Amino acid sequence: MIDPGHMLGALPPWLISPPPLLAAALVAMVLVTLAGLGGGGLARLMRFFGNLVLLGVFAVACLRFVHLDPSFAHFMPSIGLPEAQVSGGEVRVPLAADGHYWIEANVNGTRTRFMVDTGATITTLSAEGASEAGIAADPLRLPVVMHTANGDVEAQTARVETLKFGSIVARDMDVIVSETTGGLNVLGMNFLNRLKGWRVEEGVLILTPRHPQAV
Template identity: 35%
Template sequence: MSLGELGVLLSEQPLLALTIVAILLGAASPMLAMSRPRLGAGMRNAAYLGLTAALLLTVAQLAGHNGRSEAALWLDRTRPAEIVGSETVITMRADGHFWVEAQLNGEAVEFLVDTGATYTGISQHTAQRAGIAPDPGDAGVILDTANGPIVARMATAGTLRLGGIEAHELPIAIGPDNEVETNVIGMNLLSRLGAWRVEGNRMILTPKAA
């Protein structure tokens, strides 16, 4: 292999390049330590750091390829929706669900898009953070959840925005903190759209025409 081919290979494989450099520094540091102790020690420390970084990056890369691993789920954080033309696109996370960071009354809130949920629902803690209180005279409503039926209080969100979608005066269910672990976007929001569909690992939301 020529030097040019080696250079191309290392440029395409940064982890390999980092590992090789770290190994060379580690091998050269003892020879320099005798005549230049500080330089030798610095090279040795740089080699240790390089090898550690290469190991951590390799683990992260492997976790990314294994989409169901706990590491992959931890690394795959919830992001805001993407706007593509007139459509809003939510990308599936590693757990196989559609999560999105939305703005609820101006507060960043993580939501699971749940097409099986009748109402958009939030926890009491999220409601307090977004300045949402139960509607006057609300007597509560029983909702079926994954953990069984709960009694939720109905409220009204001023605005809920995700990507290019913005809902005003949206009915929203507030569940007890000890029974609601996940904020969900339900069908009462999706039904306000012009259309929504799932294509592969993307959920595509189309606003209703003005």
């Protein structure tokens, strides 16, 4: 006699308990298939709803994975990212749905969105972000080499007069200006090392300045 429990154990977990997106896609495909076997108004209605669900699944999947490509960075503000909060002088940055920490900073008086990246040695501004903030590359400094997924590329160095958000202010900070980030601005370790400390607690990035500023 075949043990149903043994049969279920042999199946992959995603098939026993499929993720919501996969389950919705399977239901939609069943509806479309059944509609193709019949005719009349009911079949057309089933086909319409099946295609509608498939379109919704595709749209949600695109929104979930769009962050994998930095060229989509300029779309991030429209997704509704959580805002940083100041508590006791510390800045608390919630984890966004895309798995990154984002902050809204004031760079030389210009509002600029950054992704916090502890793996980046130096803070990087996109060419667009640098232009908006009035930051130009220093012609007296040699270019640096950035290691990217598409190979090594040269980028220019520059200096930011002030970078402020919450109770944190960084002055006279070196940055890299790159045309290869697709609009993505990255807050790197040369900024984090200026802080008194930083840590992650329960999915929240907590930044502690050495000298908290009034908000």
